[in-house]
Amino acid sequence: MIKVLFVCLGNICRSPLAEAILTQKVKERGLSKSIVVDSCGTSDFHIGELPDDRTLACAAKHQLNIQHRGRQILRSDFKGFDYLIAMDSSNLENVQKLAGKYKIMPKNLFLMSNFKNGIEFNDVPDPYYGGEEGFEEVYEILNASIDGLLQTLEKELVKNG
Ligand code: 4NP
Numbered sequence: 001m002i003k004v005l006f007v008c009l010g011n012i013c014r015s016p017l018a019e020a021i022l023t024q025k026v027k028e029r030g031l032s033k034s035i036v037v038d039s040c041g042t043s044d045f046h047i048g049e050l051p052d053d054r055t056l057a058c059a060a061k062h063q064l065n066i067q068h069r070g071r072q073i074l075r076s077d078f079k080g081f082d083y084l085i086a087m088d089s090s091n092l093e094n095v096q097k098l099a100g101k102y103k104i105m106p107k108n109l110f111l112m113s114n115f116k117n118g119i120e121f122n123d124v125p126d127p128y129y130g131g132e133e134g135f136e137e138v139y140e141i142l143n144a145s146i147d148g149l150l151q152t153l154e155k156e157l158v159k160n161g
Contacts, residue, residue: 002153003036005081006112007091011041011070013135014087014124016051018112018142020064025150034157039068040077042094046070052128058135062143078104085110085149088123112141117148 004022006015019039026035049070050056059066077084078099084106086092092111099106112124119141127134 001034001036002083002156003081004038004083004085004149004153005073005077006037006039006085006087007042007073007095008039008087008124009041009043009091009094009126010046010052010128011039011043011068011072012046012049012052013055013127014138014142015039015041016066016068016070017055017059017064017135017138018085018087018146019068020059020066021062021139021142021146022149024064025146029150029154031154031157035153038081040071040073042073042091042098044072047072054127054132054135057132058139062139073098075102078102078106078108082108083110083149083153084108085112085115087112088126090123112145115145115148115152117144117151119144 006018008015016039019037022037026032047070113122121141124141127138
């Protein structure tokens, strides 16, 4: 079993979309029992909220099911997940600072761009203050990178038997 946690700032735009995309791909490949997916935010801005309306519209356009309520990263997530994947370097820093506070030396922190696959980027851009086209750009970046991530996860599943 591999557990993946996507991390952004608010947990209402990028990371819930990433969660929905990976969940769908995992389902299509019949891997739902082997790969568990969740998302969270580094901030407490939107705890308990549904994803942003523009995230929901983008998901619906791409026939993705989103069932998520905003939550903030927890201390237990550092142990509970094998991959903590931050959407951008600012949120990776937030997660690293939190680990420092808890005196944890995590080896499972990644950037989404570590798995990039066909589309060049460093940070998944924060679409919150922009228009709908920003959400479509985020979708394209995530969809390509999550194919890259899945290649890594599938190799790991084969290696682990
Ligand atoms: P996310 O986008 O981190 O991709 O969920 C944001 C959502 C909310 C805010 C910023 C970014 N905010 O400032 O409330």
